[in-house]
Amino acid sequence: MTLITNQRVPVTFLCLALLSPAHRARADEGMWLYNNPPRTSLREKYGFELTDTWLDDLQLASVRCGGASAEFVSEEGLVLSNHHVGSRSLQRLSTKEHNYLRDGFYARTRAEEKPCPGQELTVLLSIEDVTARVNAAVRPDLPDEAAFQARRAVMAAIEKESLDKTGLQSEVVTLYQGGQYHLYRYKKYTDVRLVFAPEEQIAFYGGDPDNFEYPRFDVDICLFRAYENGQPARVKHYLRWSASGAAENELVFVSGHPGHTDRLQTMAELASVRDVEYPLSLRRLKRTEVLLTAYAARSEENARRARNDLFSVRNSRKARDGALAGLLNPKLVGSLVTAEQQLRSNVAANPTLAGTEGAWDRIAQAQKIIDGQTVNYDVLERASGFNSILFNYARELLRAAEERPKPDGERLEEYRESARASFEFRLLAEQPVYADLETLKLADSLTRFVEALGYNHPLVQTVLGGKSPGERAAEAVRGSKLASSAIRRNLYGGGQQAIAQAGDSMIDLARLVEADARAVRKVVEAQREAIRQAHAQIGTARYAIEGPSRYPDATSTLRLAFGVVKGYEEDDRQVPFETTFAGLYERATEQKSRPPFDLPERWSAGKNRLDLATPFNFVCTADIIGGNSGSPVVNRKGELVGVIFDGNIQSLVADFIYTEEKARAVAVHSSAIIEALRKVYDAGPLADELLGTRRQAN
């Protein structure tokens, strides 16, 4: 299976593909590991000497926040991230009466700072290479399933030892698709309070139409404060605020948690992404988008309830549509095809790499088996056929009860001891559950489940139990008490017996699909292990041929990227590197303030107070992807000059290839934040805290 058949790859793109690794490194490419930073590139291209102190300061000021990024910005534990990262907390704190997501929030005193249930922040303290120990535990002659079990067991053991020894959250991270294993240790904050958020209208100005576009005018920020023992956390490592902010052509760095990339995937794996994974997820996303849009249109309260789900679905849909367009672009993909062919010939020509040649075919075979299971895996194990908060609780309770009694290394990995504290924190956190929305989502996803497996499939008939998807969903939601955190706590504490006797309709539903879900997971896990082993071989070969110039694919863990602040050309016009406040008002006028281009009241009223020349958003060439939202942009001095919140439309191919001609990361300019806090939100003390002048100012 290849991505291109009978097709010429244009010469210009062949050149790109044939660039030597050394040449490649000269691009501003890479999501670099903190324990293997791009010192040489930075020295050679920018004359910048990356010192250990500089790197340590940035690492320890960087924060992981759910699946995204954030940073400490004051010594009193103030944490800066994006509005769209904080939106889950804003949604949970909101009620029909107080819609903080829509209207914004500002705590004028410490007492007003609002605790955010389920919001955890972590800071990476150390990295340790444990590749040798992991591989030693997995004998090369083991069949795939046994190999997977052995690997899971040793990883759980390493994490548990680390947790017991240090008390720190410990995770073994799989890098280079299985080429390396590193142990990451984190400090954790679980008392996180909301300090400030602007109105969604300005945080996400331009809405879906402007999402992933540039120029932009978004105050996409949110400020939390980490607490310890009931007091604001005293943090030693936090980012100083740059007086001037990002300037054109300046070298900048981005420190954050890119979620997932596919750049080291083989062509067989990318073909599967193109033909199987993306089409399937786009169908699900578009279906859900239509469902939630229709629900939200029915009333203001519906719109409030669905808002966060809807944002997330639209955001993923637009990103994935863009990435799929990239995978269907023969010019872009041609360069990857050629590079793989090149590597495979080099491997074949190298007698010391005998045996590696077959790795690509082994991956292709395993991927084919996974592809055959993708729909079932998606519907059953990823539970896309059971789209409901209550169902997720039900499954977690059911599985926790079943897994906890097992030895740590034999459990499904999300139930291992090292992940326990975070699991419980999330499971027991309060969150609003709306029966109408739950029923709607579950009914629609059950319909999808029927479609996926076929109406006459025995499991479908068992699940429906003689009812329509709509009736079945209503019954399951009505008969469940899992919306109550207290009830979840009781059931969780009661273990298997409590779950067996719960008499909860959603747990009963989860139980019906449990065996099938586990069965498909088992098949997929074994094939993924086969793929990991083959990738480990390819990685070794690549290292032997290309040297250590590669960074691993993104894994939701801390990475360092770098680039320069600069504009780009699009449709024969030059897109400037930054926008200004003046541009915001021009855009609103040009769009006749038609939603989502309308301005919040405060911004209409406050126009005269603002310095309209203030920089608003800016772009840079740093290599980012989903998960980098909220990442700090810092200058050579390590000062904060902006906060990443998006990539432009040309960057949507970044999942599988970095390009720097037009692809850009988009950030809120540090000056915009200060100007808005002072003049729009009357939040001078907060601006002072960011600038480090708070004590003097108060």
Added chain:
Amino acid sequence: MTLITNQRVPVTFLCLALLSPAHRARADEGMWLYNNPPRTSLREKYGFELTDTWLDDLQLASVRCGGASAEFVSEEGLVLSNHHVGSRSLQRLSTKEHNYLRDGFYARTRAEEKPCPGQELTVLLSIEDVTARVNAAVRPDLPDEAAFQARRAVMAAIEKESLDKTGLQSEVVTLYQGGQYHLYRYKKYTDVRLVFAPEEQIAFYGGDPDNFEYPRFDVDICLFRAYENGQPARVKHYLRWSASGAAENELVFVSGHPGHTDRLQTMAELASVRDVEYPLSLRRLKRTEVLLTAYAARSEENARRARNDLFSVRNSRKARDGALAGLLNPKLVGSLVTAEQQLRSNVAANPTLAGTEGAWDRIAQAQKIIDGQTVNYDVLERASGFNSILFNYARELLRAAEERPKPDGERLEEYRESARASFEFRLLAEQPVYADLETLKLADSLTRFVEALGYNHPLVQTVLGGKSPGERAAEAVRGSKLASSAIRRNLYGGGQQAIAQAGDSMIDLARLVEADARAVRKVVEAQREAIRQAHAQIGTARYAIEGPSRYPDATSTLRLAFGVVKGYEEDDRQVPFETTFAGLYERATEQKSRPPFDLPERWSAGKNRLDLATPFNFVCTADIIGGNSGSPVVNRKGELVGVIFDGNIQSLVADFIYTEEKARAVAVHSSAIIEALRKVYDAGPLADELLGTRRQAN
């Protein structure tokens, strides 16, 4: 294959299924043929004597308008239909400067009435049963493909003869899935002018959320005038306006053109609708809805350009989601399963029907073959992989050139002589074509085409030609001149040679897929013929067993339905049969005038002038479905009391079963039209013309 496996059918629904045909007829069910009207039911249930004169008057005042319905309402050719039926014309007449769809239109003088390009109206003049002649031409021993060709040839010949003899548009209609063939002759109006339309905001008040819902507050009307020889058509048969309008519990009739139902389908066919057809079309609809919604959100002008497509996609999506929910409701479907089982046992027990027993299996086999082709048929022959106005023109030109030289009976049926005038009228009518929207739709549908056939399919590679779907779409739109009506006329006139030398990129694209599209069509047509023959056998058997109590499935041809004006119970509350103007203003207040619940300026300003007790919309039990939009609702005296524009959400199962407990047809009340014309639109003369008092008033 059955719809239900291992499942009990509740007793109450079994009863429904086991009702005798005579009992069934007592429901207000049926989309009756004008040459086989429900005289007995009306006499027995309502004491109403259906006379030939009454029937003729209604038939000749009923108008077919595109895929929907309308009626003559003045002797000077005034035609009433829905705003959402006229919206295609409103869209075509609109420009960036004059948005009649959004803002409404009123021609205060005849001179201001706006010609509507491509808008054709037809009136059914006569019906003739030609079943014997059609069947005689199709020898029972012919293989399916030859049988299909023979049937196509005889139908084309009958139509051509009729056209030559009468000069009237002539269509042979397939009824009872192939049980009967009737020749319909129509008078045609091709000079149709726009007289009046309200603002979309009030025509479609409540938008997608309220679509297919009740209570409603929609002035969903549009008035055209038919012209002949440059003068308003003088029509003898038109509907008189009722002075009082529809009243509760009144017997009413609906005369219109229901598009399609599946009530006589076998369970195998319905299973295919449920498992194959609906899921596929819902995927396409939701995908397109997301695409167009995102496009429309980018600017006011985009919203205007996409508006009609978007309405149509949302409308179909909501209807189909509702119908699929019905097919997944075992209670509803159980009654159909039981009825089929009953009929099959009766057939098996009757020696005179030997040979018919196998008909169900033959249908199931043929349906299975069709199902295997459904994706290809949809993408290639229905051209859902090439969603573009220009592509449709290209294909029509290409096919017309190829088909015209063939003998009439051997052509693809849409190119037969009897359909030629209407074909040319549509092909050559002016309509705006927006390159950006064309490119967007084509790029997205090409992506769907790739997904459907697989990236490595030779046809996919040929079509893409080494480009991405986006590039390929842009290239095809850029290189086509088919947006010009003059160019289409030249190419059409020039025949095969002109098409071969056109050098038009869209014709080149259409040519690339032509062979594959025709191939899949051929397979499907042969199987459909097999299904027709089997249905003819079942129909004969049903007639022998049940007598002549059945009406055929809807076929976009004129039908008579009847029912009573009455409310229903929903969620333990009584939904009244009608709404009032007062209710409109209450709904706007309750929704804080949030779009789509905002009122047009004229309606806000005009509130004080209106009699708020005026009836607005009302419901009745008449049996309708998509295509009935714009149908007149008339009383016993044949006077117009309302115009159908929707069904409620409970009626969405009407595709395959009629229910009268909660399912209702929704109409605009005749009094609302007069009140709005006089007091909101200052259109007294138009109201007078409707009331037949114009001459006196002027």
